[in-house]
Amino acid sequence: MERKIIKTADGSVTIHLPEWDEQYHSKHGAVQEAQHVFIKMGLYHYLKASPKPELSIMEIGFGTGLNAFITFLEAQNLPVKFNYTGVEAFPVTSQEIAALNYPENLSAENQEWAFQKIHGTPWEHYISISDNFQLKKLQKKFDEISAKNEFDIIYFDAFGARVQPELWTEEIFEIMHSALKDGGILVTYSAKGSVRRALQKVGFIVERLEGPPGKREMLRATKSC
Numbered sequence: 001m002e003r004k005i006i007k008t009a010d011g012s013v014t015i016h017l018p019e020w021d022e023q024y025h026s027k028h029g030a031v032q033e034a035q036h037v038f039i040k041m042g043l044y045h046y047l048k049a050s051p052k053p054e055l056s057i058m059e060i061g062f063g064t065g066l067n068a069f070i071t072f073l074e075a076q077n078l079p080v081k082f083n084y085t086g087v088e089a090f091p092v093t094s095q096e097i098a099a100l101n102y103p104e105n106l107s108a109e110n111q112e113w114a115f116q117k118i119h120g121t122p123w124e125h126y127i128s129i130s131d132n133f134q135l136k137k138l139q140k141k142f143d144e145i146s147a148k149n150e151f152d153i154i155y156f157d158a159f160g161a162r163v164q165p166e167l168w169t170e171e172i173f174e175i176m177h178s179a180l181k182d183g184g185i186l187v188t189y190s191a192k193g194s195v196r197r198a199l200q201k202v203g204f205i206v207e208r209l210e211g212p213p214g215k216r217e218m219l220r221a222t223k224s225c
């Protein structure tokens with residue numbers, strides 16, 4: 001499928017799929033969306049409620065590596081060891097990586113090496129990006145995930161239900177529920193009623209939260225202990 005790099009409202013770029021009229025991130029700001037949905041409402045919410053020396057995060061849709069990079073930047077200021085798993089069936093190309101402006105947009109030009117390392121590391125193994133951040137990229141489909149009680153946080157960042165309804169079903173959320181530890185959370189930019197109900201059906205406790213710029217609401221789902 002054709003993929004085009006476009007600029008979003010906060011100056012950061014994203015990938016646009018003309019055939020689906022869909023983006024990897026919000027047109028209102030890729031970086032702002034990632035910081036709000038995954039870092040503020042996911043990572044910091046979880047650490048505040050359950051401080052821990054070690055955290056395991058799984059990202060559903062590794063894509064451009066933006067969420068991994070932003071999490072890496074936060075990790076550098078936290079006394080926490082991060083195990084980050086990014087699942088992706090259709091990795092971005094080296095030409096696409098070269099067009100991504102995230103280190104510059106985040107004023108983290110001195111961490112450009114880490115963004116490149118995040119993309120350059122081999123798949124399927126944990127690789128250290130820094131002393132407290134290791135990354136494992138898995139090239140597989142989301143319905144092939146078999147992890148059980150492994151993750152504290154899931155960043156659920158699939159394409160929208162309008163274009164991939166099969167990724168927002170009870171079957172997929174059952175896989176996510178099993179992959180989380182008790183007390184673990186899943187955060188997503190989606191606030192659709194059907195998504196909320198599917199999450200509840202598989203046992204999650206679901207909260208509707210303030211959304212990122214340009215979006216009224218988002219969801220956070222907790223696996224009850």
Ligand SMILES: C[S@@+](CC[C@H](N)C(=O)[O-])C[C@H]1O[C@@H](n2cnc3c(N)ncnc32)[C@H](O)[C@@H]1O
Pocket residue numbers: 023024025059060061062063064065066067087088089090091140141142143157158159160164
């Ligand atoms: C919304 S984009 C992810 C954005 C990504 N988190 C980022 O920050 O760039 C959704 C991603 O899911 C991937 N994808 C789509 N269907 C998939 C599937 N069935 N299994 C695994 N990956 C899939 C796409 O290739 C795309 O990279």
